[in-house]
Amino acid sequence: MQIPEELKVGGHIYEVIQNYKFVDHPGNPSGQCDSNLLRIKLAGHDLDGHEKSKSIIFQTFIHEVLHALCICYGIQMKHSDENDELDRLAEGIFALLVDNGYMNK
Numbered sequence: 001m002q003i004p005e006e007l008k009v010g011g012h013i014y015e016v017i018q019n020y021k022f023v024d025h026p027g028n029p030s031g032q033c034d035s036n037l038l039r040i041k042l043a044g045h046d047l048d049g050h051e052k053s054k055s056i057i058f059q060t061f062i063h064e065v066l067h068a069l070c071i072c073y074g075i076q077m078k079h080s081d082e083n084d085e086l087d088r089l090a091e092g093i094f095a096l097l098v099d100n101g102y103m104n105k
């Protein structure tokens with residue numbers, strides 16, 4: 001399964017930017033969903049310049065798509081230090097796709 005260059009979410013077309021270099025962003029994000037500019041940005045490398053694995057980048061993509069869905073449909077699912085449902089759901093969807101063979105397509 002490939003990460004698309006564009007993704008339609010509730011009628012809005014997001015541009016998906018891979019290998020994005022987050023400069024001066026606190027917390028060294030792996031990805032970002034900008035619902036105003038309709039952009040999903042995905043980092044390709046960590047702070048030390050090491051290339052991220054495809055599975056980590058894809059999991060981040062799912063995570064950012066969940067943000068887009070939550071924003072579009074008014075779903076209250078946010079990050080929390082104690083119970084990060086959004087991140088856990090992204091990991092679960094990623095595992096579902098892997099376990100059922102969608103990642104090889």
Ligand SMILES: [Zn+2]
Nearest residue numbers: 063067079086
């Ligand atoms: Zn997030």
